Amino acid sequence: MTxxxxxxxxxxxxxxxxxxxxxxxxxxxxxLPNDQARAAVRAAxxxxxxxxxxxxxxxxxRCGDIAPSGNTIGRHRGGNCTCRKEPSDEQ
Ligand SMILES: [Zn+2]
Numbered sequence: 805m806t807x808x809x810x811x812x813x814x815x816x817x818x819x820x821x822x823x824x825x826x827x828x829x830x831x832x833x834x835x836l837p838n839d840q841a842r843a844a845v846r847a848a849x850x851x852x853x854x855x856x857x858x859x860x861x862x863x864x865x866r867c868g869d870i871a872p873s874g875n876t877i878g879r880h881r882g883g884n885c886t887c888r889k890e891p892s893d894e895q
Contacts, residue, residue, distance in 0.1 A: 827876060827885035827886045829885065830887050849880070856875075860872060860874040
């Protein structure tokens with residue numbers, strides 16, 4: 805049964821790091837089922853006609869608890885989130 809719990813602390817640390825360092829929008833984008841969904845969310849994030857609160861409500865309806873809050877979306881849009889500290893693979 806080794807391996808089941810030996811790495812428990814490491815696994816918790818890895819998960820905690822991921823969630824503490826990454827903003828909710830980035831986590832959601834990772835969790836989306838396909839590229840079409842990711843493109844749709846990114847388009848909404850970039851749209852001047854979409855409010856952060858409105859986007860948050862729709863995402864919560866579609867994605868449940870993984871959806872970021874309106875405040876988190878606002879920070880992400882304003883470049884004040886933790887995404888900026890990560891090397892981007894989208895360039
Ligand atoms: Zn972000």
